[in-house]
Amino acid sequence: MSLDSYVTLGRSGLRVSPFALGAMTFGEDPGAAGTSVAESEQILAAYLDRGGNFVDTANFYTNGHSEKILGDFFARSPGRRQRVVLASKFFANLHPGDPNGGGAGRSAILAQLHETLRRMQTDYLDVYWLHNWDRHTPIEETMRTLDDLVRAGTVRYIGFSNTPAWVTASAQTMALLRGWTPLIALQVEYSLLARTVEGELAPLAADQGMALVPWSPLKNGFLSGKYRRGSDVSDSARAAYVGGPTEDEFTVIETVDDIAGELETSSAAVALAWLRARTGTVVPIIGARRLAHLESNLAGLDIALTADHLHRLDQVSAPALNYPADLNGQMRATLQFAGTTVDGQASAVYPPLLASTVRY
Ligand SMILES: NC(=O)c1ccc[n+]([C@@H]2O[C@H](COP(=O)([O-])OP(=O)(O)OC[C@H]3O[C@@H](n4cnc5c(N)ncnc54)[C@H](OP(=O)(O)O)[C@@H]3O)[C@@H](O)[C@H]2O)c1
Secondary structure (H helix, E strand, O other): OOOOOOEEOOOOOOEEOOOEEEOOOEOOOOOOOOEOHHHHHHHHHHHHHOOOOEEEOOOOHHHHHHHHHHHHHHHOOOOOHHHOEEEEEEOOOOOOOOOOOOOOOHHHHHHHHHHHHHHHOOOOEEEEEEOOOOOOOOHHHHHHHHHHHHHHOOEEEEEEEOOOHHHHHHHHHHHHHHOOOOEEEEEEEOEOOEOHHHOOHHHHHHHHOOEEEEEOOOOOOOOOOOOOOOOOOOOOOOHHHHOOOOHHHHHHHHHHHHHHHHHOOOHHHHHHHHHHOOOOOEOOEEOOOOHHHHHHHHHHHOOOOOHHHHHHHHHHOOOOOOOOHHHHOHHHHHHHHOOOOEOOEOOOOOHHHHHOOOOO
16 A cells, blocks of 8 residues: 555545654654754655655644644645645644633634644645644534634634544534534544543544544554663654653563564554554554654555454553443443344353243
8 A cells, every 4th residue: 555545534525645644743842852844844755755645733733833844845835735635733822821822712713723824824724623622612612613614615624633522422413413514533542552542432433434543653652663671762852751661561562563573564564554454444643753764654554464463463452441331342242132143243141041041
């Protein structure tokens, strides 16, 4: 598979590459763990040259520098921006002391979009993401404002990131019933080291025809192959902010490394190929601080994991999900299907029913 084997992003008319490119590392501004303008542009150019068309940023990455780096790059190549699916996010407040400088209220969204479009030197965004849930703003205000932006053409598609499933479901239902623009994708933390999204948000996405767009697909680089149990990581800017893997995480990392060895590919490629093999449309956002990272990560498009590889990875990384997930798995099938097989799912009989034939 290659970056120009495009997929449809959720229930929409938008075609995107199977891997998006994350621009969170574009710029060396404080707190960023990022890279220089020159290397950011090399990474972006390499991604685009290979057919990549889906680029992700946010208003507050590198204090706005990430958006500006993208804007400057496309301003120098007339016609190129129109071929790219540019995505940014609102929510983060770049104005200390101003309570309306961020969030998801009407004025805040309009002001943030204005600034984003200025930095990106474009008059529209292809995808606009709510970055975090704003519990201080009615969700109908956020959805109505986003619908206005889509109707005006300033924003083409919308999605949510880091928002609870119940809020997302409420927003989506409201949009559908009122004829407003629905969400087409959810940007979620998802990797072999972060699978709790499988409890609520992933089933919601599947039900609603939303794509899943995983962020930190290598868990801050932990799954890249450079983290080894008992030794310090070398050449990492991110490690200074996030530390290193736990002992449990190393168990997953070592399984990934073993499979990478068997397939003679990078650990990053194995971790990304696992995400690509999840059911539904899953479009990971790859992160790179070096051009070499991009190359190593794009190898995730070339390999096919066998059923045995997938089983080993699924087992070693199995998440502990929140209530009521346990009651809706095998226990539900037992209580509901009473020993029969339905839609391919086998079930047991609830033991007390077998222990006695007496019924009331
Ligand atoms: N919606 C949200 O809340 C949210 C949150 C986070 C990210 N995002 C989006 O998701 C994108 C990707 O997230 P991420 O940057 O956290 O992804 P990631 O792949 O988990 O981490 C990227 C970092 O890991 C290291 N790395 C990646 N590939 C490597 C390789 N092949 N070899 C060695 N090291 C490698 C690099 O850091 P070092 O070299 O410094 O170790 C790189 O900066 C972001 O750019 C952003 O667009 C969204």
